[in-house]
Amino acid sequence: MADVEEPEKKRRKIEELTEKMAVDGEHMGSxxxxxxxxxxxKFLERPGPFTHPDFEPSTESLGFLLExxxxxxxxxxxxxxxxxxxxxxxxxxxxxxxxxxTIDISNLNRQFLFRPKDVGRxxxxxxADFVNNRIPGCQVVPHFKxxxxxxxxxxxxxxxxxCGLDSVIARRWMNGMLISLxxxxxxxxxxxxxxxxxxxxxxxxxxxxxxxxxxxxxxxxCTLELYPPQINFPMCTIASMPRLPEHCIEYVxxxxxxxxxxxxxxxxxxxxxxxxxxxxxxxxxxxxxxxNITGVTYRLTQGVVKRIxxxxxxxxxxxxxxxSTEVFKIASSAYIPLNNYLVFNDxxxxxxxxxxxxxxxxxxxxxxxxxxxxxxxxxxxxxVLKYLTENASLQMKSPAITAxxxxxxxxxxxxxxxxxxxxxxxxxxxxxxxxxxxxxxxLAVADVTTPxxxxxxxxxxx
Amino acid sequence: xVKQQLWGDHGQEALENAHVCLINASASxxxxxKNLVLPGIGAFTIVDGHKVSGEDNRAQAATELLQELNSDxxxxxxxxxxxxxxxxxPEFFHRFSLVIGVQLPEGTCLRLGxxxxxxxxxxxxxxxxxxxGYMRLVVKEHTVVESHPDNALEDLRLDQPFAELKSHIQSxxxxxxxxxxxxxxxxxxxxxxxxxxxxxxxxxxxxxxxKEKEAFRQLIRQGIxxxxxxxxxxxxxxxEAIKNVNTALNPTKISSIVEDIFNEEQCNDITAQTPAFWVxxxxxxxxxxxxxxxxxxxxxxxxxxxxxSEKFINLQNVYREKAMQDASVVSKHVESLLQSxxxxxxxxxxxxxxxxxxxxxxxxxxxxxxVNKDEITSSMDGADGEMVLYLMLRSVDRFYQQHSRYPGxxxxxxxxxxSRLKLCVHSLLQEYGLNVNVKDDYIHEFCRYGAxxxxxxxxxxxGSAAQEVIKIITRQFVPFNNTFIYNAMSQTSATFQL
Numbered sequence: 001m002a003d004v005e006e007p008e009k010k011r012r013k014i015e016e017l018t019e020k021m022a023v024d025g026e027h028m029g030s031x032x033x034x035x036x037x038x039x040x041x042k043f044l045e046r047p048g049p050f051t052h053p054d055f056e057p058s059t060e061s062l063g064f065l066l067e068x069x070x071x072x073x074x075x076x077x078x079x080x081x082x083x084x085x086x087x088x089x090x091x092x093x094x095x096x097x098x099x100x101x102t103i104d105i106s107n108l109n110r111q112f113l114f115r116p117k118d119v120g121r122x123x124x125x126x127x128a129d130f131v132n133n134r135i136p137g138c139q140v141v142p143h144f145k146x147x148x149x150x151x152x153x154x155x156x157x158x159x160x161x162x163c164g165l166d167s168v169i170a171r172r173w174m175n176g177m178l179i180s181l182x183x184x185x186x187x188x189x190x191x192x193x194x195x196x197x198x199x200x201x202x203x204x205x206x207x208x209x210x211x212x213x214x215x216x217x218x219x220x221x222c223t224l225e226l227y228p229p230q231i232n233f234p235m236c237t238i239a240s241m242p243r244l245p246e247h248c249i250e251y252v253x254x255x256x257x258x259x260x261x262x263x264x265x266x267x268x269x270x271x272x273x274x275x276x277x278x279x280x281x282x283x284x285x286x287x288x289x290x291x292n293i294t295g296v297t298y299r300l301t302q303g304v305v306k307r308i309x310x311x312x313x314x315x316x317x318x319x320x321x322x323x324s325t326e327v328f329k330i331a332s333s334a335y336i337p338l339n340n341y342l343v344f345n346d347x348x349x350x351x352x353x354x355x356x357x358x359x360x361x362x363x364x365x366x367x368x369x370x371x372x373x374x375x376x377x378x379x380x381x382x383x384v385l386k387y388l389t390e391n392a393s394l395q396m397k398s399p400a401i402t403a404x405x406x407x408x409x410x411x412x413x414x415x416x417x418x419x420x421x422x423x424x425x426x427x428x429x430x431x432x433x434x435x436x437x438x439x440x441x442x443l444a445v446a447d448v449t450t451p452x453x454x455x456x457x458x459x460x461x462x
Numbered sequence: 463x464v465k466q467q468l469w470g471d472h473g474q475e476a477l478e479n480a481h482v483c484l485i486n487a488s489a490s491x492x493x494x495x496k497n498l499v500l501p502g503i504g505a506f507t508i509v510d511g512h513k514v515s516g517e518d519n520r521a522q523a524a525t526e527l528l529q530e531l532n533s534d535x536x537x538x539x540x541x542x543x544x545x546x547x548x549x550x551x552p553e554f555f556h557r558f559s560l561v562i563g564v565q566l567p568e569g570t571c572l573r574l575g576x577x578x579x580x581x582x583x584x585x586x587x588x589x590x591x592x593x594x595g596y597m598r599l600v601v602k603e604h605t606v607v608e609s610h611p612d613n614a615l616e617d618l619r620l621d622q623p624f625a626e627l628k629s630h631i632q633s634x635x636x637x638x639x640x641x642x643x644x645x646x647x648x649x650x651x652x653x654x655x656x657x658x659x660x661x662x663x664x665x666x667x668x669x670x671x672x673k674e675k676e677a678f679r680q681l682i683r684q685g686i687x688x689x690x691x692x693x694x695x696x697x698x699x700x701x702e703a704i705k706n707v708n709t710a711l712n713p714t715k716i717s718s719i720v721e722d723i724f725n726e727e728q729c730n731d732i733t734a735q736t737p738a739f740w741v742x743x744x745x746x747x748x749x750x751x752x753x754x755x756x757x758x759x760x761x762x763x764x765x766x767x768x769x770x771s772e773k774f775i776n777l778q779n780v781y782r783e784k785a786m787q788d789a790s791v792v793s794k795h796v797e798s799l800l801q802s803x804x805x806x807x808x809x810x811x812x813x814x815x816x817x818x819x820x821x822x823x824x825x826x827x828x829x830x831x832x833v834n835k836d837e838i839t840s841s842m843d844g845a846d847g848e849m850v851l852y853l854m855l856r857s858v859d860r861f862y863q864q865h866s867r868y869p870g871x872x873x874x875x876x877x878x879x880x881s882r883l884k885l886c887v888h889s890l891l892q893e894y895g896l897n898v899n900v901k902d903d904y905i906h907e908f909c910r911y912g913a914x915x916x917x918x919x920x921x922x923x924x925g926s927a928a929q930e931v932i933k934i935i936t937r938q939f940v941p942f943n944n945t946f947i948y949n950a951m952s953q954t955s956a957t958f959q960l
Contacts, residue, residue, distance in 0.1 A: 038914070039914040039915055039916050039917070040916070042592075042870075042910065042911065042912045042914045043914075043916070045873070046873070046876060046910050046912075047910075048906065048907055048910045049902075049903035049906050049907055050903065050907055050951060082921065085917075085921075086917055086918050086921050089489075089917040090916070090917055090918060109500050109501055109502070109532075110500055112496060112500060112531050115530070204468055205468070205929070205939075209953075241646070241769070241770050241771050242771055243766055243767075243769065243771055243774040243775065243778075244766055291771040291772075291775065292771075292772075292775045293771070293775060310468045312468055312501065312929070313496075313497045313500040313501060313925070313928070314497045314925040314926070314928045314929035314932070315925065315929070316925070317493065317496075317497050317921055317922070317924055317925025317928070318921075318922055318925035318926055319925075320921065321918050321919070321921035321922035321924075321925060322918075322922060322950075322953060324917075324918040324921070325593075325918040325919065325922070325950050325953070326953075328916075328918060335593075335951055338952075338953045342953045345612075346926065346929050346930075346939075347610065347611075347612050347939055347940075348609070348611065348612070348939065348940045349940060349941065349942035349943070349946075349957055350926055350930075350942050350946055350955065350957065351955075352948075352953070352954060352955040354952070354953050354954050
């Protein structure tokens, strides 16, 4: 379909068509036409036998949804597009959306708020424009940013936060942020400081949706084992003993590219650049031929380089729908929310499983129980680092460890800044005793998985 | 454009050649179509007689908006109610790969169901009613060649190694090889070697119970090399072997699902009109009964495992070549069954994953003599499950037939309609002789809904239904059979065979 009409003309034509879609109503213009929110009002203004104990039918509830309730959607991709659409069509108008990505052509078969002409533009901006134009009255505010670019004062303004992310790290960070907003008085949690977090995730034909009430129900870190670690092939396999076409591709990506720098010094491999992929593909084929391995294709090469997890519109639709239903339930108090985890799979028929994920007593994120680190004094700092990254309940990515020594704050190891990494690297081989650490000492650990530093208590065993 | 990887190129081709019909472009209907247009369905036709403001029709508006999502898709609309079409031109529906009926009144639904059943056109009935989502698949016989099961066990034949595998295993000398080869020997070889030892001591019987499997694992563990100081070497391949003992020793056998397919009538009477699926099934059966010695054609894939490249590739090739041999034998059987045959390439690998799905017709579901009483009554045992929602949907349909409207659409109707709806519930239960109790709360709730179609529930139905449509069209993955109910209130669901 040719997109030659002027944007403004086209926008108005679509607005006309959309308004005509509402069989009930007959008004034109951007006000609320008659019957526009009938399907929503039935749930807000009528009593019912299954409503939340706190629910009171009222003609004012719709006003709250339309004018006051503020929702934050994180992610404007496959799940995010669905979430924005569902929320806007359910009467929620004050929505913010954060997404740090721009639109890629491969997004267009799922992320339906985007068109071919939008490729290259920020997802958040295009998504907001689309929804605001298509759904009169809706005011989506986009943020072409990372979630880490915002602080507590930003997040505090929302009634509910709903995530459609593809990264466990980002989820944990968001989780940690909302936990940091909780306030306690004499050890009792102040319910008004709780911001519900609704989280959805999909992979192929599987997905899950969960409701988290920070400080009250299981948080992301309480159930970290439910997120299996990403498959990374062992280095020795890639370097000297490839068996699968994927091993050959990873070899070129991880070892050959940094060595050959085919497109210039410091030019990183870009999964969206066909020339880059072609380069990797050819060399992966050569390597595969040396080992009699078949199966290296251009598509596989791109999939491995971009870490593509196959995605399909239908699963995103289902999971985002479940999440949106929960947002509506909580915003309207009309029904008791999901308690608290839904799993979905439509590989064979359709299957759902709903259960209550339990809080972990000593969860490093939400339990407020100081974490213990037990090591002999002869243990090297390297071992502590290994524990922090490999322990199933912690799964940190690149922890930075500091301690107070002789009254001063000393960085023992930090990986993410090259100069500091170089300076502190020798500490890894030193023992805890050599570093001057004592039993009962507090270690402060910062990591990308949490917005707040985690405090550990060092227990030196004999 | 990145094509769908989940159902492969031939699946995508089937999708792009398909033409589906959607009846009623309501919220649920447009959501379903959106999820078909995005992955690239060939064409759609919306049938919708609902008039909106002025002259414009809902079908047309929906078509234009959906068309935007994918310029490769061809969108059409018919401004007509389905009842009119059924009156004047029922064969209109014969041209479609599948028909999706959304928010249909019972009468229309049954009429359409009958036409499509006789024409062998798959029919998917969908509705969103308050916080309830509903889907009913009506297809006489749907054959699935690639069911892609989630947890399929590997086809390793360790209990009865074929000749080439045997001689390949023999080429290994675990005791005599160097350490660097020992630690890079694939676990399949390790298990096979130790199984030979076990067989000679146990009268050629596989380890059968936990105790025996544990003993077998210990046997393998003894094979791990020791260092000079007596502690065991770090041999990850041996650890893999030990870990895989449980599944690797499962006896090779044909599943009952596949046995049932072999015993079907269609498998016996092959004619020139027999669909490819049944020709293939028969050819595979011939293989099983002859060259296969009771086993299916070898699947040919092995999982990745710790090994050096050469050992792994060589082992992989042993399985691959045998699989190709078996496949060509099946191919010869296909040829000898029919003079000329259609495309059946790439299907042999998954002979273990053939499935047939048959749904009862709507007439059978609704007939007083043929209603599935057992399924309904047994599911109503936990009275707060999903079956009660099914009964409520049937009841509001009765209400519609009597009053030409749904209950509780307007606020003032809610109170009075509760007792009217209750009468409908009772007449339904009585007509079918169902001795179950439908709590008043549900009757009240369904009046409260006022036939609303909330968007979040419509969207759930939209995603679920679209994927089932894709399964039918691509003949990959197994569709549900035959009634799916989604309860948005509790976020639970159930599937019934009605």
